Amino acid sequence: MNSKRLLSVASFIDNNDKLIDVGCDHGYLGIYLKKNNKCKDLLLTDLRESALSNAINNIKKYNLDIKVLKTDGLNNIDLDKYNCISICGMGTSNIIDILSKLKNNNSIKKLIIQSNNDLDILRKNINNLGYNLDDEITIKENDIFYVICKFVKSNKKLDNNTILFGINKEDKKEYYHYLLDYYNNILDKIPLDNKDREDIIQKINIIEKM
Numbered sequence: 463m464n465s466k467r468l469l470s471v472a473s474f475i476d477n478n479d480k481l482i483d484v485g486c487d488h489g490y491l492g493i494y495l496k497k498n499n500k501c502k503d504l505l506l507t508d509l510r511e512s513a514l515s516n517a518i519n520n521i522k523k524y525n526l527d528i529k530v531l532k533t534d535g536l537n538n539i540d541l542d543k544y545n546c547i548s549i550c551g552m553g554t555s556n557i558i559d560i561l562s563k564l565k566n567n568n569s570i571k572k573l574i575i576q577s578n579n580d581l582d583i584l585r586k587n588i589n590n591l592g593y594n595l596d597d598e599i600t601i602k603e604n605d606i607f608y609v610i611c612k613f614v615k616s617n618k619k620l621d622n623n624t625i626l627f628g629i630n631k632e633d634k635k636e637y638y639h640y641l642l643d644y645y646n647n648i649l650d651k652i653p654l655d656n657k658d659r660e661d662i663i664q665k666i667n668i669i670e671k672m
């Protein structure tokens with residue numbers, strides 16, 4: 463597998479993890495994990511028949527034995543058999559919707575999430591579900607920034623800056639510069655009397671400190 467993004471996701475999986483990869487599509491993450499004995503149990507799911515048959519063909523190419531299931535989100539899955547869920551390459555509202563099934567669940571201790579948008583809303587909602595942001599990996603692939611978030615079961619509440627901009631690590635440097643340019647560009651374009659300016663200025667100040 464040569465996707466830096468999916469390799470970063472895989473680096474958060476441990477040998478003892480029993481993982482559900484929701485929205486597996488091609489199945490590359492699961493195939494990499496299985497081939498390299500990186501987890502104890504594995505279930506690949508997808509909503510779309512075509513995605514699953516793609517995954518099944520790829521699994522066959524490597525002669526691997528991996529469970530697959532066509533289902534919407536976490537429906538029809540015995541969650542008690544797993545301790546970890548990965549959801550990558552989807553939008554935040556879809557991810558939050560899928561994870562809402564975890565409200566009364568105790569077996570899923572770890573979530574590895576790579577959302578395509580609204581990371582602040584993602585962090586806040588997953589934190590409210592009873593998971594703390596434990597680590598993040600930020601990478602740039604094909605000129606796009608990806609933040610891969612690892613959450614672990616905990617009632618610890620995230621502070622506002624972490625919700626907005628994530629864990630302040632060395633690998634965020636280029637990403638934060640990108641965000642600064644992004645918000646400064648918006649600020650340049652909106653009129654001086656626009657009420658949104660205050661919010662953007664506040665965000666710029668936080669990123670500059672980070």
Ligand SMILES: C[S@@+](CC[C@H](N)C(=O)[O-])C[C@H]1O[C@@H](n2cnc3c(N)ncnc32)[C@H](O)[C@@H]1O
Pocket residue numbers: 468484485486487488507508509510513533534535536549550551552556560
């Ligand atoms: C862009 S692909 C990402 C594939 C892979 N996870 C990755 O990161 O490379 C998103 C996949 O999620 C699937 N998907 C979207 N909503 C879903 C849901 N509610 N339940 C299961 N799969 C879903 C889509 O069918 C698609 O195959």
